[in-house]
Amino acid sequence: MIGVLRAEEIIRKARLKPEVEEVAIAEAAGRVLQEVIRSDRDLPPFDRVMMDGIAIRYDQWKEGQTTFPVAGLQKAGDPQHSLEKDDYCLEVMTGAMLPPNTDTVIRYEDVSIKTVKGREVAVINRPPKKKGQNIHPKGTNRPKGKILVDEGIVLSPAEIAVAATVGKSSLKVTRPPRVAIVATGDELVDIHEEPLPHQIRRSNVYAVSAAVQGLHIDAQLFHLRDNKEEISRSLKEILEAFEVVILSGGVSKGKLDYIPEVLAECGVKKHLHKVRQRPGKPLWFGTSEQAVVFALPGNPVSTFMCYYRYVEPWLKRQVGIENKPLIAQLTKDFTFEKELTYFLQVQVQSGKDGVLEATPVKGKGSSDFANLCRGDGFLELPEQQSHFKKGQAYPLYLYKHL
Numbered sequence: 001m002i003g004v005l006r007a008e009e010i011i012r013k014a015r016l017k018p019e020v021e022e023v024a025i026a027e028a029a030g031r032v033l034q035e036v037i038r039s040d041r042d043l044p045p046f047d048r049v050m051m052d053g054i055a056i057r058y059d060q061w062k063e064g065q066t067t068f069p070v071a072g073l074q075k076a077g078d079p080q081h082s083l084e085k086d087d088y089c090l091e092v093m094t095g096a097m098l099p100p101n102t103d104t105v106i107r108y109e110d111v112s113i114k115t116v117k118g119r120e121v122a123v124i125n126r127p128p129k130k131k132g133q134n135i136h137p138k139g140t141n142r143p144k145g146k147i148l149v150d151e152g153i154v155l156s157p158a159e160i161a162v163a164a165t166v167g168k169s170s171l172k173v174t175r176p177p178r179v180a181i182v183a184t185g186d187e188l189v190d191i192h193e194e195p196l197p198h199q200i201r202r203s204n205v206y207a208v209s210a211a212v213q214g215l216h217i218d219a220q221l222f223h224l225r226d227n228k229e230e231i232s233r234s235l236k237e238i239l240e241a242f243e244v245v246i247l248s249g250g251v252s253k254g255k256l257d258y259i260p261e262v263l264a265e266c267g268v269k270k271h272l273h274k275v276r277q278r279p280g281k282p283l284w285f286g287t288s289e290q291a292v293v294f295a296l297p298g299n300p301v302s303t304f305m306c307y308y309r310y311v312e313p314w315l316k317r318q319v320g321i322e323n324k325p326l327i328a329q330l331t332k333d334f335t336f337e338k339e340l341t342y343f344l345q346v347q348v349q350s351g352k353d354g355v356l357e358a359t360p361v362k363g364k365g366s367s368d369f370a371n372l373c374r375g376d377g378f379l380e381l382p383e384q385q386s387h388f389k390k391g392q393a394y395p396l397y398l399y400k401h402l
């Protein structure tokens with residue numbers, strides 16, 4: 001039997017061919033950009049007024065002028081007005097184009113607008129600090145043609161704002177793989193059904209489907225009964241149609257655990273079966289010409305943990321999302337004496353000095369998936385060690401946002 005790190009290494013070697021699709025900007029957040037975004041004009045595109053107030057020629061003030069007849073109003077969204085006379089001013093609003101012939105903006109707080117002999121004048125109460133104040137000069141954020149966002153970036157709301165400002169209503173992004181999630185087992189019924197005493201509702205596939213949705217993948221769900229012919233027939237079709245197949249159940253030693261055998265018959269090459277870990281020991285992984293197949297052990301906590309430890313990091317890599325390894329410190333001593341890597345369910349919080357702290361949440365084993373709701377992730381406790389001490393840090397796999 002292999003260890004966790006070897007299993008990860010084997011899985012990492014399988015790769016999907018990256019493909020690109022174009023999506024509307026409203027659908028693009030969280031996707032991986034497959035083009036560069038450049039500024040289509042200077043940013044800002046004109047000398048932009050930064051404060052509501054008046055625009056003047058600085059030299060007029062320098063020469064002693066403190067009262068300026070108001071010649072008009074330059075609003076944001078107006079084409080550029082111009083100053084008729086050097087000793088006039090224009091009222092200007094934040095976001096407006098700076099009128100030509102003006103070079104300095106004084107805030108309303110620093111002037112009084114009065115009516116003198118039937119005409120409006122602005123009297124400067126507080127002198128401008130410098131020529132050019134309260135003006136955001138054209139092109140000083142970024143010049144036209146500059147790369148604003150690089151290829152390969154995961155689009156966050158910040159990049160969406162940039163894409164919008166350069167006029168990109170759609171963006172090229174990595175196409176998510178076609179994923180099938182397959183439940184197996186005669187005991188399983190669907191959510192809307194009332195289970196008989198010997199039946200349970202399918203839950204694993206909904207958990208995995210919800211998890212892949214977090215990666216913007218819409219998976220298709222299937223359910224196969226424990227019938228070898230039926231499994232074989234359906235799996236052949238699924239393997240033709242999907243690039244990634246995630247199965248749950250039927251991989252252990254039971255008389256009806258047909259999955260490894262049928263996968264082999266369908267031409268899926270086994271790369272690993274069984275890992276020195278708890279939960280999730282019977283994990284199976286293989287590839288065919290068209291598909292990458294994860295067959296996860298059916299116990300709900302095992303399916304869940306194997307998804308987060310093996311499937312999700314792999315899927316992220318295929319679509320180009322960086323896996324940022326996390327570690328967290330145990331807040332309590334913990335002992336696990338078997339020579340297996342133990343995935344401990346933990347609650348996670350940010351402790352002193354910003355260090356992540358993990359507190360074990362006791363459950364009733366790999367069928368107790370209700371217990372997952374009390375935790376945030378799994379701490380990977382290595383097989384070589386049995387006594388894990390408070391303050392020691394281990395790799396963390398989160399399934400909730402902190």
Ligand SMILES: Nc1nc2c(c(=O)[nH]1)N[C@H]1C(S)=C(S)[C@@H](COP(=O)(O)OP(=O)(O)OC[C@H]3O[C@@H](n4cnc5c(N)ncnc54)[C@H](O)[C@@H]3O)O[C@H]1N2
Nearest residue numbers: 183202203204205249250251252253257281297298299302
């Ligand atoms: N003789 C042995 N028996 C078992 C071993 C072993 O090494 N020797 N390993 C145990 C371990 S560890 C696990 S984990 C399970 C894995 O079993 P399978 O992958 O074969 O899964 P099933 O037998 O189909 O189901 C196990 C369990 O999980 C429930 N299940 C399955 N699918 C779903 C689903 N979609 N939603 C909810 N629950 C599901 C199923 O009803 C079973 O209770 O094997 C141990 N046995």
Ligand code: MOO
Nearest residue numbers: 279280281302366
């Ligand atoms: O993977 Mo099993 O869940 O260790 O019982």
Ligand SMILES: [Mg+2]
Nearest residue numbers: 250252254257
């Ligand atoms: Mg079984």
